Amino acid sequence: MPELLLQFLVTGITVGSLYALVGLGFALIYNASDVVNFAQGEFVMLGAMTAIALLNAGMPLLLAAIIATSLTVLVGLLLERFAIEPAAGASVVTTIIITIGAAIFLRGVALLLWGKDFHALPPFSGEAPIRLGGATVLPQSLWVLGVTVALVLLVRVFLNRTLLGKALLACSFNRTAAQAVGINVKAMLRLAYGLSAGLGALAGILIAPITFSSYEAGVMLGLKGFSAAIVGGIGNPMGAVAGGLLLGVLEALGAGLVSSGYKDAIAFLFVLMVLFFEPTGLFGHKAAERV
Amino acid sequence: MRLAGFYLFALGVALLPILFPDNYFVIVVGASAGLHVILAVGLNLLMGYAGQISLGHAAFFGMGAYASAILTTRFGWPSLLALAAGLLATGALAWLFARPILRLRGHYLAMATLGFGVIVHVILVQATQWTGGPDGLSGIPALNLLGWRVDGDEQWYGVIMAAMLLVVWLTLNLVDSQVGRALRAVHGSEFAAQMMGVDTGRAKTQVFVISALFAAFAGSLFAHQQAFVSPDSFNLTVSVELVTMVVLGGLASTFGAVCGAIALTLLQQGLVVFEDYEMLIHGALLMAVMIFMPQGLFVGLSQAARRVRHRLKRRQPLPST
Amino acid sequence: MTALSSALLPSPLLAVTGLEQSFGGVMALAGVSFQVAEGLIYAVIGPNGAGKTTLFNALCGFYQPSAGSIRFADQELLGLPPHRIAARGIARTFQNLQLFFNMTVVENVMVGCHLRARTHLLAAALRLPWVQRQEQQLREWAIAALELCELADRAGQPAGSLPYGLMKRVEIARALAAKPRLLLLDEPAAGLNDTETMALRDLIGRIRANGVTVLLVEHHMPLVMGVSDRLLVLDYGSVLAEGAPADIQADPRVVAAYLGGAVNYAV
Numbered sequence: 001m002p003e004l005l006l007q008f009l010v011t012g013i014t015v016g017s018l019y020a021l022v023g024l025g026f027a028l029i030y031n032a033s034d035v036v037n038f039a040q041g042e043f044v045m046l047g048a049m050t051a052i053a054l055l056n057a058g059m060p061l062l063l064a065a066i067i068a069t070s071l072t073v074l075v076g077l078l079l080e081r082f083a084i085e086p087a088a089g090a091s092v093v094t095t096i097i098i099t100i101g102a103a104i105f106l107r108g109v110a111l112l113l114w115g116k117d118f119h120a121l122p123p124f125s126g127e128a129p130i131r132l133g134g135a136t137v138l139p140q141s142l143w144v145l146g147v148t149v150a151l152v153l154l155v156r157v158f159l160n161r162t163l164l165g166k167a168l169l170a171c172s173f174n175r176t177a178a179q180a181v182g183i184n185v186k187a188m189l190r191l192a193y194g195l196s197a198g199l200g201a202l203a204g205i206l207i208a209p210i211t212f213s214s215y216e217a218g219v220m221l222g223l224k225g226f227s228a229a230i231v232g233g234i235g236n237p238m239g240a241v242a243g244g245l246l247l248g249v250l251e252a253l254g255a256g257l258v259s260s261g262y263k264d265a266i267a268f269l270f271v272l273m274v275l276f277f278e279p280t281g282l283f284g285h286k287a288a289e290r291v
Numbered sequence: 292m293r294l295a296g297f298y299l300f301a302l303g304v305a306l307l308p309i310l311f312p313d314n315y316f317v318i319v320v321g322a323s324a325g326l327h328v329i330l331a332v333g334l335n336l337l338m339g340y341a342g343q344i345s346l347g348h349a350a351f352f353g354m355g356a357y358a359s360a361i362l363t364t365r366f367g368w369p370s371l372l373a374l375a376a377g378l379l380a381t382g383a384l385a386w387l388f389a390r391p392i393l394r395l396r397g398h399y400l401a402m403a404t405l406g407f408g409v410i411v412h413v414i415l416v417q418a419t420q421w422t423g424g425p426d427g428l429s430g431i432p433a434l435n436l437l438g439w440r441v442d443g444d445e446q447w448y449g450v451i452m453a454a455m456l457l458v459v460w461l462t463l464n465l466v467d468s469q470v471g472r473a474l475r476a477v478h479g480s481e482f483a484a485q486m487m488g489v490d491t492g493r494a495k496t497q498v499f500v501i502s503a504l505f506a507a508f509a510g511s512l513f514a515h516q517q518a519f520v521s522p523d524s525f526n527l528t529v530s531v532e533l534v535t536m537v538v539l540g541g542l543a544s545t546f547g548a549v550c551g552a553i554a555l556t557l558l559q560q561g562l563v564v565f566e567d568y569e570m571l572i573h574g575a576l577l578m579a580v581m582i583f584m585p586q587g588l589f590v591g592l593s594q595a596a597r598r599v600r601h602r603l604k605r606r607q608p609l610p611s612t
Numbered sequence: 613m614t615a616l617s618s619a620l621l622p623s624p625l626l627a628v629t630g631l632e633q634s635f636g637g638v639m640a641l642a643g644v645s646f647q648v649a650e651g652l653i654y655a656v657i658g659p660n661g662a663g664k665t666t667l668f669n670a671l672c673g674f675y676q677p678s679a680g681s682i683r684f685a686d687q688e689l690l691g692l693p694p695h696r697i698a699a700r701g702i703a704r705t706f707q708n709l710q711l712f713f714n715m716t717v718v719e720n721v722m723v724g725c726h727l728r729a730r731t732h733l734l735a736a737a738l739r740l741p742w743v744q745r746q747e748q749q750l751r752e753w754a755i756a757a758l759e760l761c762e763l764a765d766r767a768g769q770p771a772g773s774l775p776y777g778l779m780k781r782v783e784i785a786r787a788l789a790a791k792p793r794l795l796l797l798d799e800p801a802a803g804l805n806d807t808e809t810m811a812l813r814d815l816i817g818r819i820r821a822n823g824v825t826v827l828l829v830e831h832h833m834p835l836v837m838g839v840s841d842r843l844l845v846l847d848y849g850s851v852l853a854e855g856a857p858a859d860i861q862a863d864p865r866v867v868a869a870y871l872g873g874a875v876n877y878a879v
Contacts, residue, residue, distance in 0.1 A: 093538065101581060
């Protein structure tokens with residue numbers, strides 16, 4: 001039994017890392033613009049699918065990953081420029097529908113490019129499972145974990161130590177004041193969308209060898225990322241990371257101990273409970289804002 | 292006065308099958324649009340008038356449909372009784388769920404309703420012994436209205452349109468009453484509404500339950516009309532489509548919701564021709580409308596028309612009065 | 613006031629005792645006490661941040677004061693939600709306009725009649741005859757309130773299309789439509805020009821003549837001094853002085869803390 005629990009934990013943390021990265025993207029965009037970007041999951045899908053297509057075209061993995069991420073960042077910037085910027089100041093409902101429209105549009109593009117089939121990347125470093133105290137770990141899981149930790153640390157250093165990152169956070173506290181002290185709020189918006197798209201794409205590429213990807217793969221991932229952001233306290237980047245990990249572990253435990261079919265229901269039931277009893281998130285907005 | 296538009300609409304609905312006899316498209320797409328109108332009008336009460344977003348409305352639609360499907364096929368209940376039981380169960384659940392969920396606002400409310408929708412959908416897929424799982428339930432008997440077995444596309448057109456007109460009439464009455472004004476007041480300024488003596492929590496709960504009931508009603512009709520239900524008809528995509536209808540028509544206008552529902556139904560029918568391009572066009576249209584006409588297609592278009600008329604008028608010399 | 617005389621007097625309509633309200637350690641109300649007799653026009657003045665609007669929001673149940681008591685017509689209001697307080701007979705206007713911009717002027721005021729109406733959801737949806745009759749009645753009440761505020765000719769217009777001064781008056785009409793015993797006016801003169809302020813002064817007089825007690829928060833000194841029967845001066849969340857306008861103007865502490873040159877305007 002302890003081995004089984006350990007196994008669930010490993011699976012949960014792997015999946016949770018993915019949610020964490022998507023949730024981090026949500027939080028960054030929410031900080032900069034008060035918009036919840038429902039196309040966040042599509043960034044993950046685009047990253048994975050583009051990398052797979054490039055690899056199949058004969059490109060080496062690393063190059064394929066770099067180009068796929070760059071293309072997704074470009075998509076994120078285009079989304080900001082042509083869908084979010086023109087609708088500045090719109091109501092919550094309007095922005096939700098715009099980003100949902102963008103998600104459907106991107107899914108439509110993916111459907112045209114790659115059809116309805118499932119695709120996968122080969123694992124980065126073999127498939128031989130590693131034994132870890134009774135649990136088996138896929139080498140790819142270690143990749144997911146390692147890169148996620150690195151990315152989260154990078155984002156954290158960026159937000160807290162660099163002028164640009166601090167400017168981005170300033171936007172989230174008070175946009176008018178940020179503008180008044182000379183921060184280019186528009187540029188910050190683009191930065192947030194580009195960064196979120198890049199994080200999403202990398203998450204997609206990392207997970208593509210473990211879970212198959214298709215044009216629809218982004219829907220549930222986007223929702224889980226949104227859940228992670230909400231659980232962590234919306235607009236709180238590190239809270240979103242913690243929320244993602246928690247959600248992933250909970251889901252893996254639910255799938256293992258209750259029923260794998262109900263794992264999504266368990267995850268969302270948890271989110272509902274958090275909303276009902278601790279609506280500002282588990283990792284209080286202000287407490288975790290600063291390090 | 293207020294009902295003049297309603298009578299005109301009812302007349303149009305009645306005339307359609309006479310003007311286009313034996314026209315499959317009018318009858319079948321019309322019935323489908325009718326169900327969408329019921330759903331959209333109910334959701335508009337919640338979103339447009341009370342100002343509360345719901346991204347999980349397909350769940351209530353599905354609960355009505357599955358209540359009818361399960362009770363008639365597995366327990367042999369008469370269809371009207373099953374419909375009533377479905378309404379009762381959905382209404383009760385909505386009532387229980389309303390208080391905690393409507394305390395939330397904005398994105399939190401969006402997340403909570405969305406989560407609720409996903410949970411219900413997962414249950415429909417997973418509770419196989421009741422719902423038939425992903426394959427759904429077939430062999431749902433015809434709707435039996437006190438001895439009349441509703442059968443065939445024409446009869447279904449009649450029944451669904453009658454139901455739709457009933458729902459639109461009830462909604463128009465409600466919105467135009469003190470209850471409806473209190474509701475709009477909640478949207479306008481919740482604090483001021485409270486100071487006028489409006490129990491805003493109760494008002495929001497009531498409207499949430501009504502909109503759930505309308506959705507369950509549509510679901511029940513849908514189950515009998517199709518004689519088959521499966522979870523795919525009640526997933527997140529459907530919830531999003533319902534929100535789209537309401538927003539497309541323009542929030543806080545019952546006829547706006549009616550128009551939005553009809554427009555999206557026609558659009559879906561039209562886009563089928565484009566096959567693989569359907570999604571792409573759907574998404575692009577959604578973005579375009581929301582960016583350029585955030586008040587909805589119909590307010591947007593009428594404003595554009597007014598601008599054109601205004602410009603034309605200015606070109607003419609002023610009348611000498 | 614001796615114990616004997618206070619026993620002989622009728623109990624006040626509103627009695628606030630030791631009201632305390634703090635926000636994150638800052639005492640916005642530090643034990644405020646005062647009494648308002650029925651039929652008076654009672655003004656609350658004080659510099660910005662003195663706690664005037666906080667006092668109003670506490671009276672309305674929007675805040676939950678940490679200590680004290682608010683007795684209205686001999687019943688405790690503390691702890692009741694706003695809509696229950698409204699039902700006891702208190703109506704108010706807002707410093708920042710809180711009109712229902714999604715409605716016409718008369719519809720706004722009809723919402724004000726809410727407590728006088730029977731609201732039955734099913735009956736409304738079915739358009740029962742009594743609902744129709746009540747609609748007529750509510751409209752008449754609303755028009756009467758609009759007439760008192762000289763707004764009857766604007767009844768059918770969208771609330772948001774009115775000039776600012778008139779919007780403020782719609783809020784007063786809306787509050788009056790509830791037939792309150794106590795009307796709270798939160799800076800009704802803010803943003804008004806001189807003519808409008810004079811009209812407001814007449815309106816407040818008419819409201820009192822209709823038997824409504826008025827509690828007024830206002831910065832416009834000529835209006836306050838001209839219209840009120842008694843004044844309460846707040847400073848840093850505490851009562852600085854209380855009394856008739858003439859006494860307040862003569863009170864050196866008030867002059868020092870707040871009134872300054874404004875006293876000269878007094879009517």
